[in-house]
Amino acid sequence: MSNKKYTLGFIGIGLMGKPMTLRLLNAGFKVHVWNRTPEKLKTVTDAGACACAAIAELVKASDVIMLCLADTAVVESVVCNHILENGSADKLLIDLSSIHPENTRQLALTLYEKCGMGWVDAPVSGGIAGAEQGSLAIMAGGSEENIAIARKVLAPLYHQLTHMGDVGSGQVSKICNQMIVSCNVLVIAEMIGLAKQAGVDAEKIPAALAGGFADSRPLQIVGPEMATGTFEPVKWRVKTLLKDLHMAVDLAACQGNATPMSGLAAQLMQLHGSRGYLEQDPATLIKLFTRSDA
Numbered sequence: 001m002s003n004k005k006y007t008l009g010f011i012g013i014g015l016m017g018k019p020m021t022l023r024l025l026n027a028g029f030k031v032h033v034w035n036r037t038p039e040k041l042k043t044v045t046d047a048g049a050c051a052c053a054a055i056a057e058l059v060k061a062s063d064v065i066m067l068c069l070a071d072t073a074v075v076e077s078v079v080c081n082h083i084l085e086n087g088s089a090d091k092l093l094i095d096l097s098s099i100h101p102e103n104t105r106q107l108a109l110t111l112y113e114k115c116g117m118g119w120v121d122a123p124v125s126g127g128i129a130g131a132e133q134g135s136l137a138i139m140a141g142g143s144e145e146n147i148a149i150a151r152k153v154l155a156p157l158y159h160q161l162t163h164m165g166d167v168g169s170g171q172v173s174k175i176c177n178q179m180i181v182s183c184n185v186l187v188i189a190e191m192i193g194l195a196k197q198a199g200v201d202a203e204k205i206p207a208a209l210a211g212g213f214a215d216s217r218p219l220q221i222v223g224p225e226m227a228t229g230t231f232e233p234v235k236w237r238v239k240t241l242l243k244d245l246h247m248a249v250d251l252a253a254c255q256g257n258a259t260p261m262s263g264l265a266a267q268l269m270q271l272h273g274s275r276g277y278l279e280q281d282p283a284t285l286i287k288l289f290t291r292s293d294a
Contacts, residue, residue, distance in 0.1 A: 189285040
């Protein structure tokens with residue numbers, strides 16, 4: 001399988017799936033696509049993707065099937081209800097979603113036992129901008145052979161792909177990534193709120209801190225948005241960070257580790273989400289730390 005030109009299947013054409021599919025098409029891959037909401041396929045089909053009426057059709061037509069789905073339950077449903085019965089040993093599944101490591105290991109084992117199909121968990125970091133620019137960081141778990149295939153087909157998407165170990169290790173690594181990102185975004189919101197209340201021009205803070213120890217990509221992205229109250233367009237969602245924090249807390253409990261910072265971050269994110277912000281951009285977290293809802 002390693003010496004052929006792969007036909008790809010991409011399931012999940014959302015905020016991240018659309019720009020990734022467009023880059024794969026631009027790189028010359030033939031890409032079959034399926035999405036729960038067919039209307040969202042127009043941009044990628046206009047660019048040359050082949051729309052499939054059913055997941056089974058996509059699996060049968062593709063060598064490498066990629067998933068970019070919302071959560072563990074959706075990945076389980078797609079794999080168990082559609083891919084298991086249509087997969088084969090000459091195909092590979094690459095899961096770009098961020099889901100629970102233990103479910104990943106169980107699904108990968110089931111897929112291999114039922115139809116001989118391999119699995120690479122390859123969650124990504126870098127957001128929509130990273131997907132559009134092909135500068136994503138990918139943390140991958142799987143066999144050396146399957147990782148080699150993943151490196152080849154995902155090449156248009158990343159600036160760095162790190163083989164973290166066996167299946168599931170990519171998901172553990174993404175959870176670690178999200179622990180840092182979530183706590184960072186929350187403390188940025190807390191800081192911007194304090195700066196505003198203390199009379200500082202908060203819009204200047206990201207530039208003032210650029211290059212120092214407090215600098216970070218989240219600061220440079222969400223800091224100005226929080227300072228100006230700019231929450232559109234939605235580039236990522238509060239519910240995504242909350243999902244990943246819940247997985248972090250669960251993983252830590254299974255390992256017997258204490259994660260008080262991530263636990264508190266999950267509670268604050270849950271509070272914010274309960275106020276109607278689950279589908280909104282994390283820049284809205286500033287509303288937790290300001291007296292005005294403006």
